[in-house]
Amino acid sequence: MTVTQEQATWFTEAFERLVRNVDKAIVGKDHVIRLVLTALVSDGHVLLEDFPGTGKTVLAKALANTLDGSTSRIQFTPDLLPSDVTGVQIYDQSKGRFEFHPGPIFASIVLADEINRASPKTQSALLEVMEEGIVTVDGEGHPVGAPFLVIATQNPVEQAGTYKLPEAQLDRFLIKTSLGYPDTQTAVALLMDSSTRARASLVSPIITAESIVAMAKLAGDVHVDQSVMQYLAAIVDATRSHPDVLLGVSMRGALALARATKTWAIAKGRTYATPDDVRELAVPVLAHRIMVDPESEFAGVSDESIIERVLLDIEPPAYRAA
Incomplete structure (x- = not known):
């Protein structure tokens, strides 16, 4: 089904309202907010890697608060068990059978705080649910519903x-980004309002969860010309043959970039995607999916610089509207 201009305009207006709402808590970081919202609408997940005190948790909480749906927070620690995340079967004596008690992963937006502090066994408990929902x-599948976003x-x-x-x-995360420190003007504004501790x-x-699902469906119908997809595929293929890369972008990564590109395009009010949409999202979507050669990494080569190169x-292909 082709997206109409009227539908694209509705999507853009709703997207901008979300950005402005989250911006009340995270001031001056509109680009990062747009990336996180793009992941939400694109049925993806976000990894926020940054220094302490830059607002990672505040951003996740603010996004959770802007959605009229269920939210949860999991503080990852070395002693956290997989069942503490996913849930557990408990025997009910009165009914004479085991019943499933869902864990905190069963929410529309899940904040996985300091995910790298949990053991690999607990981290792996997220693999299936992040990919398939x-x-x-005990052999029984329990869907988490839609929308579903993990912000780690x-x-x-x-x-x-x-x-x-x-x-x-890492390949399960649609986008990896960071907030960074605010500029001087924003920092002064935050300091003047320092009495507000819980900015989220x-x-x-x-917005309701149903509206997010409707936005996701619209984004999935955005037109992408074959030349744009060939351009995207060429970028992915180049990461696999790059001399500084041991492991290039997977097919999952290519599909993730395609989905995010559609959302990025309609968020700008267009019914079609352009090569510029692919270029703007290439680093946050692809960089964390490649494995840099240790010698190259020691020489100062980063995953982001490889994608930029x-x-x-x-x-890129010549610009051509749908």
Whole structure:
């Protein structure tokens, strides 16, 4: 089904209202907010990696508050068990059978705080539910519903007592981004309002879960010309043959970029995607999915710089509207 301009306009207006609402808590970070909302609408998940005190948890809470749906927060610790996340079967003596008690993963928006502090066994409990939206316990599948977004945070500085996320886990995140420190003007404004400690509480629900599902369906119908998809595929393929890369972007990563590109396009009020949409999302969607050669990494080559180099090397197709 083709998206009409009227539908695209409705989507853009709803998207901008969401951005402005979350911006009440996270001031001056509109681009990051747009990336997180893009992941929400694109049926993806977000990894926020940044220094302590930059607002990672506040952003996740603000997004949770803006959606009129269920939310939960899981503080990942070394002693956290998989059943603490997914839920457990408990025997009910009165009924004479086991009943499933869902864990905190059963929510529309789940904040996985400091995800790299949990053991690999607990981290792997998220693999199935993040990919398929289903938790399997004792052979029985339990869907978490839609929308479903996991916002995981991790601190890149403190590595003591942490477990690095494996490549298979990183590949489940649609977008990896960071907030960074605010500029001077924004910092002064925040300091003047320092009496407001719980900034996420300033955000109130303005959209229902059903509306997010409707937005996701519209985004999925955005037109993408074959030349744009060929351009996207060329970028992904280039990461696999790059001399500084041990492991390139997977097909899951290519599909994730395609979905995010459609959402990014309609959020700008267009019914079609352009090569610029692909370029703007390439780094946050693809960079964390590649494994840099250790020698190259030691020489200062980063995953983001590799994607940026690939974008410079590959000629985008000529602009052509739908």
